[in-house]
Amino acid sequence: MRFGIILLLLIAAVSVVGSLIPQGNEPAYYAKIYGSGHPWILLLGLDNVFKGWVFIALTVLLSLNLTLCSVVRIRKTVSEGKDLLENVSRLPDAGSATPEEIGKIKQHLKSKRCREKQFDCGTVYYKNLLGRYGTFVTHLAILLTVVFGALALSLPIVTDQTCYPGNSITMKDGTEIYVDSFSIEDEEGNLNYNSFVQLTLSDGRQSEIQQIRVNYPLSFRGYKVYQQTYGTAGSVEVVNARTGGQDVFILEESAFLSTDGMNGIFYRDLYPGFVKDGNGNYTLITSTSGSYPDPVYDIAIMSEGEQTDVLAFPGDEITLGDFKYVFNDPVEYPGLRIKHTPNLVNVLLLISFVLLTAGLYMTFFTVPSLVKVSGTGYAVAGPKPEADRIEIEMILKNGETNL
Amino acid sequence: MNALFFGSLILLFAASALQMIGSVFKKEKLSKIAWIVFLTAFAALSVFIVIRGFSAKRVPLANQFEFATAFAWGICLMLAVLRLRYKADWISAVAIPAAFIVLSYAALQPKEITDLMPALKSSWFVFHIGSAVFSYSAFIIAGCVGLRYILASKKENADELKLHRMDYMSYRMIAFGFLMLTITILTGALWAEQAWSSFWTWDPKEVWALITWIIYAVYLHLRLRSKKSGIKMAWFALIAVPVVLFTFAGVNTLIPGLHSYG
Numbered sequence: 001m002r003f004g005i006i007l008l009l010l011i012a013a014v015s016v017v018g019s020l021i022p023q024g025n026e027p028a029y030y031a032k033i034y035g036s037g038h039p040w041i042l043l044l045g046l047d048n049v050f051k052g053w054v055f056i057a058l059t060v061l062l063s064l065n066l067t068l069c070s071v072v073r074i075r076k077t078v079s080e081g082k083d084l085l086e087n088v089s090r091l092p093d094a095g096s097a098t099p100e101e102i103g104k105i106k107q108h109l110k111s112k113r114c115r116e117k118q119f120d121c122g123t124v125y126y127k128n129l130l131g132r133y134g135t136f137v138t139h140l141a142i143l144l145t146v147v148f149g150a151l152a153l154s155l156p157i158v159t160d161q162t163c164y165p166g167n168s169i170t171m172k173d174g175t176e177i178y179v180d181s182f183s184i185e186d187e188e189g190n191l192n193y194n195s196f197v198q199l200t201l202s203d204g205r206q207s208e209i210q211q212i213r214v215n216y217p218l219s220f221r222g223y224k225v226y227q228q229t230y231g232t233a234g235s236v237e238v239v240n241a242r243t244g245g246q247d248v249f250i251l252e253e254s255a256f257l258s259t260d261g262m263n264g265i266f267y268r269d270l271y272p273g274f275v276k277d278g279n280g281n282y283t284l285i286t287s288t289s290g291s292y293p294d295p296v297y298d299i300a301i302m303s304e305g306e307q308t309d310v311l312a313f314p315g316d317e318i319t320l321g322d323f324k325y326v327f328n329d330p331v332e333y334p335g336l337r338i339k340h341t342p343n344l345v346n347v348l349l350l351i352s353f354v355l356l357t358a359g360l361y362m363t364f365f366t367v368p369s370l371v372k373v374s375g376t377g378y379a380v381a382g383p384k385p386e387a388d389r390i391e392i393e394m395i396l397k398n399g400e401t402n403l
Numbered sequence: 404m405n406a407l408f409f410g411s412l413i414l415l416f417a418a419s420a421l422q423m424i425g426s427v428f429k430k431e432k433l434s435k436i437a438w439i440v441f442l443t444a445f446a447a448l449s450v451f452i453v454i455r456g457f458s459a460k461r462v463p464l465a466n467q468f469e470f471a472t473a474f475a476w477g478i479c480l481m482l483a484v485l486r487l488r489y490k491a492d493w494i495s496a497v498a499i500p501a502a503f504i505v506l507s508y509a510a511l512q513p514k515e516i517t518d519l520m521p522a523l524k525s526s527w528f529v530f531h532i533g534s535a536v537f538s539y540s541a542f543i544i545a546g547c548v549g550l551r552y553i554l555a556s557k558k559e560n561a562d563e564l565k566l567h568r569m570d571y572m573s574y575r576m577i578a579f580g581f582l583m584l585t586i587t588i589l590t591g592a593l594w595a596e597q598a599w600s601s602f603w604t605w606d607p608k609e610v611w612a613l614i615t616w617i618i619y620a621v622y623l624h625l626r627l628r629s630k631k632s633g634i635k636m637a638w639f640a641l642i643a644v645p646v647v648l649f650t651f652a653g654v655n656t657l658i659p660g661l662h663s664y665g
Binding site: 004005008009011012015016018019020023050135149152153156158190191192193213214215216217224226228337339346349350353356357360361363364365384386387390393394397 | 518520521522524525527564567568571574575578579581582585586589592593594596597598599600601602603605607610611613614617618620621624625627632654658
């Protein structure tokens with residue numbers, strides 16, 4: 001047990017370091033923050049503590065310790081369980097009591113709903129015997145949580161993708177995620193980004209089209225599709241007046257829309273809104289909320305070697321030679337996270353969680369009572385005899401207990 | 404609504420002062436008045452939390468102010484239960500000031516009611532944060548009982564049975580807090596998987612919750628397996644309190660992470 005405690009304290013100490021030093025950044029970051037001390041951080045692996053060999057070794061040792069503890073504990077509990085009540089009845093009295101006091105003790109034990117069994121040496125009062133297995137269940141559950149937790153963190157294949165509404169993402173294994181629609185705000189104007197998506201496996205099995213938002217991913221046959229982030233992009237339709245051909249361009253970053261490399265529209269950025277003063281000057285608003293209530297295109301018209309900076313609004317049209325550029329409403333698109341993981345691991349981890357909660361409840365809240373009462377005194381047994389002992393002491397001293 | 408909050412704060416301060424004076428000068432009557440003032444503060448704080456919940460149209464646990472208020476309320480609730488159910492009158496002198504300090508911290512936080520951000524709109528919200536409130540409160544009460552044990556044990560002719568009771572009560576509060584903290588961590592893991600796709604991200608708040616869990620796991624091991632009790636475990640319960648407070652407030656304030664909700 002002492003070894004287990006040392007391991008726990010070492011894991012805590014390593015975790016403190018891992019929480020104080022930002023994890024998983026580039027070496028340049030540590031050079032900037034920690035100056036001349038940064039080589040030590042990199043050398044000792046303090047930039048990636050939780051994936052480092054020290055932490056992994058401590059976790060493995062703790063798992064081995066828990067395994068050993070669980071085996072020893074269950075063997076001991078089972079062996080003690082044989083003839084348990086009879087063995088308790090043979091215990092020598094730990095305290096003496098008058099017949100009147102013994103009456104009070106018996107009354108107290110009955111009021112605690114203890115069951116009783118008569119033996120030659122006295123009566124044994126007992127309850128919550130299942131609680132004897134509490135620490136075993138707890139240790140086993142911690143072990144399972146560590147093992148299945150490690151699997152649940154290492155096995156999944158996670159991919160982050162953006163996708164415009166109406167388009168699909170195809171994974172390496174042929175699985176396809178179709179984004180039917182996306183919106184950033186709900187009908188009341190609150191930030192509530194959500195998509196309607198459909199997942200099709202490579203064998204043709206298909207999910208329903210389902211709404212996903214933060215906390216509510218689509219889950220289908222080991223795949224999960226999460227609503228992770230969102231973005232807004234400009235949309236410009238270019239029409240060739242001569243041929244009648246047209247195309248829509250989605251603009252996420254600076255772009256030059258031109259056929260000859262000289263004339264065309266240079267797209268700089270899209271802004272969510274603007275303020276116009278009395279002189280007709282515009283101040284562009286930047287926003288991080290994701291909402292674009294009054295979108296403005298910041299562009300430059302390149303014509304015959306001349307550049308003219310202008311602002312364009314959805315619905316505006318600019319004609320340059322044979323080409324007409326129509327500025328559309330911006331396109332909102334989701335950032336999706338696609339995770340593929342064996343379902344069994346998640347189920348086993350969930351069972352470990354339930355087992356851990358149950359184990360702790362059994363350990364602390366169904367504490368076994370094992371009290372032998374003879375004609376001249378009493379003895380308290382069981383793995384955690386404190387409460388019974390204090391209660392009986394209080395009864396003998398004060399005539400009542402309120403522990 | 405703010406009047407109710409600040410009224411509770413002032414009443415808790417008054418109860419703390421009365422209780423301290425009553426304890427130091429052994430004035431039974433002052434302690435009784437302090438208890439009545441405390442119960443009034445507790446009732447006012449309960450009403451404040453309910454009204455805020457109705458105003459916000461959600462469980463008021465979404466930011467540091469609301470959590471700290473609930474945390475102070477949790478300490479008050481456990482103190483009331485310990486006194487009324489277990490006649491542990493001796494705990495008031497340290498637990499009422501503890502509730503006052505936590506509520507004072509809440510008073511320093513922004514109090515505006517804000518909409519829940521998308522990440523917090525989950526059915527796990529109440530279980531995860533609610534269990535954290537009870538967990539932290541239980542650990543604080545255990546620390547208070549530990550402090551009371553240390554003070555009581557220094558007296559000549561200290562009542563051994565009373566010390567045993569304090570020792571046992573501190574342990575029981577830690578056992579309850581430990582179960583609640585475990586539920587906090589497990590529901591947090593399940594929630595994280597639903598929201599961020601991973602059960603565990605080594606976010607500073609998660610790490611410090613784990614550190615707190617380990618510290619109290621060590622306490623419980625020493626208590627149950629090594630049969631350690633008495634003054635050493637009282638010191639342990641007391642010294643562990645700063646770890647709880649750092650996990651509660653320090654992490655959010657000093658270390659940026661996924662749990663920085665304001």
